[in-house]
Amino acid sequence: MKWTHALAVGLITLGLAACTKPKQVQPEATPPATTDTSGAQTSGIDTSAGPAAGAMSPEQQQALAALQARNVVYFEFDSSEIRGDDLQTVTAHAAYLARYKNARVRLEGHTDERGSREYNIGLGERRAQTVRSALLVQGVAESQITTVSYGEERPAVEGADEAAYAKNRRVELVQGP
Amino acid sequence: MTTRKRVFARNRINFAVPVLACLVALAGLWPAAASAQLRLDITQGVRDAVPIAVVPFGGQAEGGPGEIAAVVANDLQLSGRFKPLERRDMVTRPTTGSGVRFEDWRLLRSDFIVVGRVEPDAAGLGVTFELFNVQTGQPLLSQRLVTTERGLRATAHRIADLVFERLTGIPGAFSTRIAYVTVDGRPPSQRFRLVVADADGYGPRTITESSEPIMSPAWSPDGQNLAYVSFEGKASAVYVQRLATGDRRRVSARLGINGAPAWSPDGNKLALTLSRGANLDIYVLDLATQALTRITSDGAIDTEPEWSRDGSSLYFTSDRAGSAQVYRVDVGSPQDVQRLTFTNGYNARPRISPDGQSLALVTLDRGAYRIAVFDLKTRNVRVLTDGQQDESPSFAPNGATVIYATRAGKRGTLAMASSDGRFQQRLSSDTGDVREPVWSPYPRQR
Numbered sequence A: 001m002k003w004t005h006a007l008a009v010g011l012i013t014l015g016l017a018a019c020t021k022p023k024q025v026q027p028e029a030t031p032p033a034t035t036d037t038s039g040a041q042t043s044g045i046d047t048s049a050g051p052a053a054g055a056m057s058p059e060q061q062q063a064l065a066a067l068q069a070r071n072v073v074y075f076e077f078d079s080s081e082i083r084g085d086d087l088q089t090v091t092a093h094a095a096y097l098a099r100y101k102n103a104r105v106r107l108e109g110h111t112d113e114r115g116s117r118e119y120n121i122g123l124g125e126r127r128a129q130t131v132r133s134a135l136l137v138q139g140v141a142e143s144q145i146t147t148v149s150y151g152e153e154r155p156a157v158e159g160a161d162e163a164a165y166a167k168n169r170r171v172e173l174v175q176g177p
Numbered sequence B: 001m002t003t004r005k006r007v008f009a010r011n012r013i014n015f016a017v018p019v020l021a022c023l024v025a026l027a028g029l030w031p032a033a034a035s036a037q038l039r040l041d042i043t044q045g046v047r048d049a050v051p052i053a054v055v056p057f058g059g060q061a062e063g064g065p066g067e068i069a070a071v072v073a074n075d076l077q078l079s080g081r082f083k084p085l086e087r088r089d090m091v092t093r094p095t096t097g098s099g100v101r102f103e104d105w106r107l108l109r110s111d112f113i114v115v116g117r118v119e120p121d122a123a124g125l126g127v128t129f130e131l132f133n134v135q136t137g138q139p140l141l142s143q144r145l146v147t148t149e150r151g152l153r154a155t156a157h158r159i160a161d162l163v164f165e166r167l168t169g170i171p172g173a174f175s176t177r178i179a180y181v182t183v184d185g186r187p188p189s190q191r192f193r194l195v196v197a198d199a200d201g202y203g204p205r206t207i208t209e210s211s212e213p214i215m216s217p218a219w220s221p222d223g224q225n226l227a228y229v230s231f232e233g234k235a236s237a238v239y240v241q242r243l244a245t246g247d248r249r250r251v252s253a254r255l256g257i258n259g260a261p262a263w264s265p266d267g268n269k270l271a272l273t274l275s276r277g278a279n280l281d282i283y284v285l286d287l288a289t290q291a292l293t294r295i296t297s298d299g300a301i302d303t304e305p306e307w308s309r310d311g312s313s314l315y316f317t318s319d320r321a322g323s324a325q326v327y328r329v330d331v332g333s334p335q336d337v338q339r340l341t342f343t344n345g346y347n348a349r350p351r352i353s354p355d356g357q358s359l360a361l362v363t364l365d366r367g368a369y370r371i372a373v374f375d376l377k378t379r380n381v382r383v384l385t386d387g388q389q390d391e392s393p394s395f396a397p398n399g400a401t402v403i404y405a406t407r408a409g410k411r412g413t414l415a416m417a418s419s420d421g422r423f424q425q426r427l428s429s430d431t432g433d434v435r436e437p438v439w440s441p442y443p444r445q446r
Helices: A002-017 A058-068 A084-099 A117-137 A162-168 B004-011 B018-029 B068-078 B102-107 B152-168
Strands: A072-074 A105-110 A145-151 A170-175 B038-041 B050-054 B082-084 B112-121 B124-133 B139-147 B177-184 B191-198 B205-210 B214-219 B225-230 B237-242 B248-252 B258-263 B269-274 B281-286 B292-294 B302-307 B313-318 B325-330 B337-339 B347-352 B358-365 B368-375 B381-383 B391-395 B401-408 B411-418 B424-429 B433-439
Touching: A058 A084, A058 A170, A072 A084, A084 A117, A084 A170, A105 A117, A117 A145, A117 A170, A117 B214, A117 B258, A117 B269, A117 B302, A117 B347, B050 B068, B068 B082, B068 B112, B068 B152, B112 B152, B124 B152, B139 B152, B177 B214, B177 B411, B191 B214, B191 B225, B205 B214, B205 B225, B205 B237, B214 B258, B214 B433, B225 B258, B237 B258, B237 B269, B248 B269, B258 B302, B269 B302, B281 B302, B281 B313, B302 B347, B313 B347, B325 B347, B347 B368, B347 B391, B358 B381, B358 B391, B368 B391, B368 B401, B401 B424, B401 B433
Parallel strands: A105 A145, B050 B082, B050 B112, B391 B433, B411 B433
Antiparallel strands: A072 A170, A105 A170, B038 B424, B112 B124, B124 B139, B177 B191, B177 B433, B191 B205, B214 B225, B225 B237, B237 B248, B258 B269, B269 B281, B281 B292, B302 B313, B313 B325, B325 B337, B347 B358, B358 B368, B368 B381, B391 B401, B401 B411, B411 B424
């Protein structure tokens, strides 16, 4: 069907055109803590507004490489509490972000497949927000963090057993810049 | 429908007419609709399904996608309430009521019979059909419909609607469509597609696709638009797409989560879930003015809004009391929130029945996620399904059937259950994961 192809092209065009910041129609009673976060509202293609990798010192590049080996925090069923070893993961990322103010992190919240999809989007968001709070108390600036929840839509592994579920209940700390 | 032979074999329908066994070769003439992605796969026999004979119509070759009797029989079978007679068991092929020898069909244990024919007409094609009670020989329905070669399938669905209504008292929902999401490939290289097909799975059309998740499709009340969530910009946004033209509009891409769109009954507003950088709450967006009204303000997850039929209240999922449960809020006075579900540790994603009297929802039933119907008056919860991971229920517009997503092995697939819990059957897909089915409203020109 030709029009589907035309549509796909249209989608990409729209996606690019959609980079403008959507207006906030109504003021919130309690303003969300991240309203000043630039980049989080970008709905088009992620253009990585931060400095290019080339701008990093060798030292920073090394620190970043070390972090990338350890960038996932796992959760218990229906929980958003960060546990034991995973706290160290968060601390390591916090130290890096606090030291390199040009660095950015994107927190991607995920759940296992059980339960309804939109509710799981909520659970994934709650997990991402927990990690965000942990980073903030360790000196990371709000402007360095963006969050997104994929709920159960982006599993790390396939499978319908507890081993698979445990790997899918996670927040991925994706370092920018 | 490509697997009709298998379907019947699996269902083990035995008609004790051994003399007809030689006609088994005719079974190969069942239509194979190559473009149909979804097919009926009976997982559980329907004990009290009514046997009916739908005789091949005169003036038509058997086996084409526009073959009326095949479409009608398949529709009736999909409803779960009828068991069409296998073609190979038909001794004669009458095409008019006067040609029906009722004693033959009594012997074949058919309670009802549909006969008909297709003839050239000044306006294209004339389709005449007749429905009889086999036991009494009483004529129950007789009509002539005018159509074209291209309109034959639609005419067949219309005939199935009329037959279904005459025999059950419930309007048929065969002339409707379903939308669903398919996913191919493994993470991280997956392809998400939003597909619209006829209610019997025929003629799937991809209306949008992305390498990022697509979820939560919702039909506008006039059946002309779909709202859905797409992560194509690496963050969630809600889109409204017009099916006839493919034109689409991004209606919400606010900070954080933009999800769970639900159309108001008048089609002028969308209820949405937004996080706006903090936690999830329900909002109502006026599509014409873009005015946004906040409905819930709780610190918990509030999501999956669904309108009451009169548009005065919203049902939604919230875990404000610890676990996910279904609540109702008055749109006019949003401080008025009422918890509806108390049984089971998890009730989510409410979807209103066409008569507004009950909600289909996902419930945690003895350790498994299953589809249930919650009676708004009696508060009774009736579990309809027996899967482990059933989700995304959506009522047919006649309220008789609920379509939902289930698991078949590692893959997601669609299934249907009757709202009274009497049957369930699966719709299989040839490829990938299929999820989030939503049944369209009746077409406008009814």
